Amino acid sequence: MPDKRRMPTTTLPNWRCFVNEDSPEFELFSEAQWRAMADPERDEYDEARVDYHSELVIVETPAIREILHQGRLLTLVNRREISARRGLIVSGPWATGKSTAIKQLGRAHELRVRRRYPDHDRIPVVYVSAPPNGSPRKLATRFAHFLGLPLKSRHNEMDIADAVCEILTEARCDLVLVDEIHNIQMGTSSGKDMSDHLKYFAEHIPATFVYAGINVEREGLFTGVRGKQIAARCVMQHTANFPYGSEWRSMIATMEHALRLHRHEVGTLARQAKYLHTRTGGSISSLSHLIRAAAISAMPTAANRSPAACCTPSRSTTTPSPTAPARRGKPRTTSGTQRERFPLVASAPGPAPHRRPTAPRIMGFLHEAACQGEPAPVHALARTPRRPCSHPAGAFALAGRDL
Secondary structure, rough: OOOOOOOOOOOHHHHHHHHHOOOOOOOOOOOOHHHHHOOOOHHHHHHHHHHHHHHOOOOOOOOHHHHHHHHHHHHHHHHOOOOOEEEEEEOOOOOOOOOOOOHHHHHHHHHHHHHOOOOOOOHHHEEEOOOOOOOHHHHHHHHHHHHHOOOOOOOOHHHHHHHHHHHHHHHHOOOOEEEEEEEEEEOOOOHHHHHHHHHHHHOOOOEEEEEEEEEEOOOOHHHOHHHHHHHHEEEOOOOOOOOHHHHHHHHHHHHHHHHHOOOOOOOOHHHHHHHHHHHOOOHHHHHHHHHHHHHHHOOOOOOOHHHHOOOOEOOOOOOOOOOOOOOOOOOOOOOHHHHHOOOOOOOOOOOOOOOOOOOOOOOOOOOOOOOOOOOOOOHHHHOOOOOOOOOOOOOOOOOEEOO
């Protein structure tokens, strides 16, 4: 049985697989064709739909476009530089698309190099992540692991670093992507040593270095002589959660257009854009997870769930604010009038949760019935929030609560 998992891009073969992959595509059959299939054929078709929705599409956000532009510009500026090449630092809160952005930059650059030099065996891009509680040897080992270099215990960090620099210089490497750079703690001796070692790589590999990390300017990465030198040589690019506006609605419309569900009503997600922003806090990562998980849950064979299990609310994908204080005390009871402002999902029998509808942890509903008969309208289900689910195959429900 083939392995459908996507491997981490921290080795050269896996990185090339990532670069070679095309955007996911799936041809949706009509509902009549789907029902006419034999059971094994229908199961295979639905499994292919699950695979498609588990990947879905990568939305090109303004941050990705700007990072692609800045990265491309820096590779051109550094083409004839001998030393002190300019780099790029992508910084922002968690789940704001930093890793996705630098990987898309690397993929675009490698595809461009392949088109220009089709007969050359190059390694135009390297992708590594800074090790937690790292050391110079651990960092050098990450580069060697990407290239598949055999290591022996007698090799020290400089032996490994020199071998890596020599290979990448000969392979005409143009772009080095270093993720999780917030793991470099400049307040510790090992962090300072790792920073110096990273600077050694940047000086001995004729490539543009791109770093990504969580709020790196707040983690002390730019303090002291070493930190100020890094900041002086790099262009800073920030990512953040999206405010509610046209760009947010456009991203939701793009994701909704990519859905492959038989009874999904086009525009359902777009009409819930405000709720989705409240639910996710404007996080593109949380939005992607929420839509993909709901789409897979809508499929009748997603996990062979029982009727009660299909409608059990899942844990929320809300992204909490880093500065939001923790709530204390008992939650306030929500009045019936307030509940009707937001459509609720039919839940399993039991006491209804007490949540404020204006908070990001409110429950919401977007429905595609995956069973026999016509799907129930949204307004009808909104009036019966406590009724047990009667659909044997599940519902397209963007619902959940924090526990």
